[in-house]
Amino acid sequence: MGDFIFIPLLFIGFFVLISSFFTVKQQTAVVIERFGRFHSIRNSGLQMKIPLVDRIAARLGLKIQQLDVIVETKTLDDVFVKLKVSVQYVVIKEKVYEAFYKLEYPHDQITSYVFDVVRAEVP
Structure with a gap:
């Protein structure tokens, strides 16, 4: 009867030990x-x-995006023109x-800023 309780506790302990470690990739x-x-x-x-x-x-990439x-x-x-603007950014x-x-929403905020700058400069 003692072994019947000990084995599940051993598995739970092993699971808790394994779930406490994680790895973080380079530039992240x-x-x-x-x-x-x-x-x-x-x-x-x-870690x-x-x-x-x-x-x-969250996991944030520190590479240039x-x-x-x-x-x-x-x-x-x-005249209406379509411009493709590529913005490169990085999280410090x-x-x-x-x-x-x-x-x-960082992508939306960057896009909004680009719209404002381009629409002010193109005409």
Whole structure:
């Protein structure tokens, strides 16, 4: 009877031990939340978290990324032109917290800014 209880506890303990380790790839940052509140930012390598308490909220790439924006605008001589603007951006390693928590939809915000700049300059 004692072995019957011991074996499931052993499996549960093994599962908890395994789920406490995770890896972070190169040029990536991981945001860790504890009970839904920001706890830390982890960089590349083998990392540890407390199972059932900590969770991985996000994985942010720190590589240069490209966003293609197609803008249709009107010139001064009433001609409509379509422009493809490629924007390259990168999340700064020291600003991961701001990039995750302070920007709601970063691609939409970048696109909106590009629209404003292009529509102001093209005519």
